[in-house]
Amino acid sequence: RKEVEQDPGPFNVPEGATVAFNCTYSNSASQSFFWYRQDCRKEPKLLMSVYSSGNEDGRFTAQLNRASQYISLLIRDSKLSDSATYLCVVSDGGATNKLIFGTGTLLAVQP
């Protein structure tokens, strides 16, 4: 089983749609969780951290379910500029807290 698993997509959605991405992780000792956004042929950039209580940043909402080892990202009112690959990132739970990256979910928002 992969340490971090994501549906690769692509998710093709119309502008204005709500879309949700899911991610599962295998290490119950993981303590830090993030969503990164990566545009084509660019470096990943931090979108948001994910907290146990859930957190929201504008149109983006992240949820964490530690019992099920599951993370989600909800994007409301999708914009064309949201088209990108979304990477689920989890710490390895070790002493150095290295980050493990999922393979990403591709989102294409259509006009």
Add this chain to the structure above:
Amino acid sequence: DGGITQSPKYLFRKEGQNVTLSCEQNLNHDAMYWYRQDPGQGLRLIYYSQIVNDFQKGDIAEGYSVSREKKESFPLTVTSAQKNPTAFYLCASKPPKGPSSGNTIYFGEGSWLTVV
């Protein structure tokens, strides 16, 4: 402006040659990382360094070498022993632990290496 600078952005290497990718940061971060990204795969950790003059192998260190002689600099050498070096290479750094930094890492713009 503070940031992480990688160079060169594009590099072509002949088989059997060693090449070095530069990574410089002026963020005063202690920890630095090198990742490799291949199409359809997640980022894989090559090497990391938590402090000057110290570095550790990541998951795919074979065929690579690094040095950390200065806090600001963490160059990666792709040696001829790396059989499939064509990839997108990303350098990253992490701020010191603090109330607002979490465990977040920040990336440079990446270097594209192609073997010809």
